[in-house]
Amino acid sequence: MTKNNEETSVESEAKTSQEIEDEERKTPFQMSFQRFMKNKLAVVGVVVLVLMVLMAVFAPLLTSHDPTKSDLMLVENKPSAEHILGTDGSGRDNFARLLYGSRISLIVGFSAMLFTLFFGIVTGAAAGYYGGKVDAIIMRIADLIYALPFFVLALTIIAIVEEVTIGIFVTIIAITTWPNLSRIIRGSFLTLREQEFILSAQSIGANDFRIIFKHFIPNTMGPIVVNATLMMATMIIIESGMSFIGMGIPQPTPTWGNMISEAQSIRILRDHPEAWLPPGLFILVTVLSINFIGDGLRDAFDPKSGDN
Amino acid sequence: MSAKINNDVVTEKDTLVKISNVKKYFPVKGGILRRPINFVKAVDDVSFTVQKGETLGVVGESGCGKSTLGRVVLNLLPSTSGHIHFKDEEITDKSTRQMRPLRKEMQMIFQDPFSSLNTKMSVRELIEEPLIVQSNFSKEERREKVEHMVEKVGLRIADLVKYPHEFSGGQRQRISIARALILEPSFIVCDEPVSALDMSIQAQVLNLMKDLQEEFNLTYLFISHDLNVVNHMSDRVAVMYLGRIVEIASNESIYEDPLHPYSQILLQSIPTVSEENQDKATLSGELPSPLDPPSGCAFRTRCPFAHDLCKEVRPELREIKEGHYAACHLYNEDNEKAFTKQGEIE
CATH class of the missing domain: 3.40.50.300 (P-loop containing nucleotide triphosphate hydrolases)
Incomplete structure (x- = not known):
């Protein structure tokens, strides 16, 4: 009986120590995740963004109206039970356009970010890893793009292409914004290059590909993720801005930006706040929550920066 | 000359x-x-x-x-x-x-055990990496070799899932040694x-x-x-x-x-402990x-x-x-x- 007791007690003790060890043992990623979850604002940002995405995905379930179908008998109607936010200058349902518009805004923001990320990582990694001539060439191209004002460059390209599709639009944003990310990644690479673990990877005979993707990139993940997130917010703003001045995604495709462009008319600005206020607020809330997420990620990856 | x-x-x-x-x-x-x-x-x-x-x-x-x-x-x-x-x-x-x-x-053991190990890799990945780069061993053979080596340098197999930040300088240097020796x-x-x-x-x-x-x-x-x-x-x-x-x-x-x-x-x-060092x-x-x-x-x-x-x-x-x-x-x-x-x- 006593022996039994002893055995169980020893067993339970072993178990607890094992459990403690399990609790303490966290991968660097898990530790970052935990720090992120402590940031309330960032978590709220995630929740809001998830809601936005759900709204975009399930738009057809939330409204029965077609966002592109115009009805000239219903131009600039006030809100009613049928059209919660009224209709726009072409008689399209504003609420449907708001829901479907989130698709375009989020898709443009996300894909432009991915595209830029790809460009930025490839060029930044090449410049930072190889240095010398490769570095000089890439950085001079980056300087060139930097030197041109973004809107002028973007407007020029848009003026040249025949029809602005989402793909073209995203490409334009990506080729005009990659230098930012490229410089950040190059900078991190230059710092990391002096670390002994890079020399250690070289000393075992690892090839460039492995050194870049197994050693450099994971250690640059913090700045990459943070900048990618913040960039997505910028992309959404850019899309809205371009659409607002009529140089973005063309009508009748609904986007938040070209919904606000309706407000260019003083009459609508004054008499129909329901037409431009909701898309404006949606842009604000989305961009704000993405920025909160970005801040949260920065604190999570680099606990030394930031106040808390 | x-x-x-x-x-x-x-x-x-x-x-x-x-x-x-x-x-x-x-x-x-x-x-x-x-x-x-x-x-x-x-x-x-x-x-x-x-x-x-x-x-x-x-x-x-x-x-x-x-x-x-x-x-x-x-x-x-x-x-x-x-x-x-x-x-x-x-x-x-x-x-x-x-x-x-x-x-x-030919391998190298580095001076600073804090910067010579990639902190984003687990001990297993760190010790296994030379094998992945240099040999054609199967996953199973690599696992065996890594576990053998980690015990040779005085660490436990349970340590393999850990990350470098969980170790002291001396233990990290043991990881470095294992990493250097795994290719024999x-x-x-x-x-x-x-x-x-x-x-x-x-x-x-x-x-x-x-x-x-x-x-x-x-x-x-x-x-x-x-x-x-x-x-x-x-x-x-x-x-x-x-x-x-x-x-x-x-x-x-x-x-x-x-x-x-x-x-x-x-x-x-x-430096020695004796007192006759004065006129050194x-x-x-x-x-x-x-x-x-x-x-x-x-x-x-x-x-x-x-x-x-x-x-x-x-x-x-x-x-x-x-x-x-x-x-x-x-x-x-x-x-x-x-x-x-x-x-x-x-």
Whole structure:
């Protein structure tokens, strides 16, 4: 009986120590995740963004109206039970356009970010890893793009292409914004290059590909993720801005930006706040929550920066 | 010239690594055109051999070029001139790509256990990586080898899932050692492997390295600024000063009867507990800038025995006693001759 007791007690003790060890043992990623979850604002940002995405995905379930179908008998109607936010200058349902518009805004923001990320990582990694001539060439191209004002460059390209599709639009944003990310990644690479673990990877005979993707990139993940997130917010703003001045995604495709462009008319600005206020607020809330997420990620990856 | 002398000594034994007249100059660029205006002579005309199974210790002050030497020997840094032979194969001009298959034979243990391990990789990934890069073992074979090796260096299999930040310096250095040994190399450059560790941990790690050397028949090039550590580890010792080897001899010979004034002063400066240290000679002044080394003998600015000859002629490494080489005019019987010879040239 006593022996039994002893055995169980020893067993339970072993178990607890094992459990403690399990609790303490966290991968660097898990530790970052935990720090992120402590940031309330960032978590709220995630929740809001998830809601936005759900709204975009399930738009057809939330409204029965077609966002592109115009009805000239219903131009600039006030809100009613049928059209919660009224209709726009072409008689399209504003609420449907708001829901479907989130698709375009989020898709443009996300894909432009991915595209830029790809460009930025490839060029930044090449410049930072190889240095010398490769570095000089890439950085001079980056300087060139930097030197041109973004809107002028973007407007020029848009003026040249025949029809602005989402793909073209995203490409334009990506080729005009990659230098930012490229410089950040190059900078991190230059710092990391002096670390002994890079020399250690070289000393075992690892090839460039492995050194870049197994050693450099994971250690640059913090700045990459943070900048990618913040960039997505910028992309959404850019899309809205371009659409607002009529140089973005063309009508009748609904986007938040070209919904606000309706407000260019003083009459609508004054008499129909329901037409431009909701898309404006949606842009604000989305961009704000993405920025909160970005801040949260920065604190999570680099606990030394930031106040808390 | 010094290379020839060294070669004579080692004919009967198996030579694993032979470097002759190796130089590593780092250009200092300046001016508008960014042309090299000067050179830091980090390694200047160094020759030696390392025998199979022995440990060659390299000692010297910080900044004397010993770490650079270690990297040049492994061709991780390209040498400016000279020849490096590894197992009868010249590796001096091999490109990074050509070096890759040879890397499994030669490994390095780094000084700083905190920056030499990628913190984003688990211990298993760290130790396994050389196998993935260099061998065709199956996943199962790799797992076995990693688990075998991790126990060899005194860690537990349970530690494999952990990350470097969960370990102390000594344990991290054990991970580094496991990583270096997993490919079963024949030659390992140890670049101050214990200088970042506590005294008590140093002994553990050093003894581990000694045990592993015996077990795997390893050859070490052991770089350190700590004379006690080098004494503990080495079969032969090379003393470096400002990029040059000033003395090279067997461990006993150099610690019992150092010939070069620099070695003598270095050995006297080892801290001991006894009280008779008061009248010890210590090194005065700073290490001269390797950008502008003194003419003749590089040590003459701090040497208590310096005379005119030292200013003009750089002493070559020559055999003073059997197997004991030093580069100093004090032991040159033809001092006179060398002096006049120099005079004639002028």
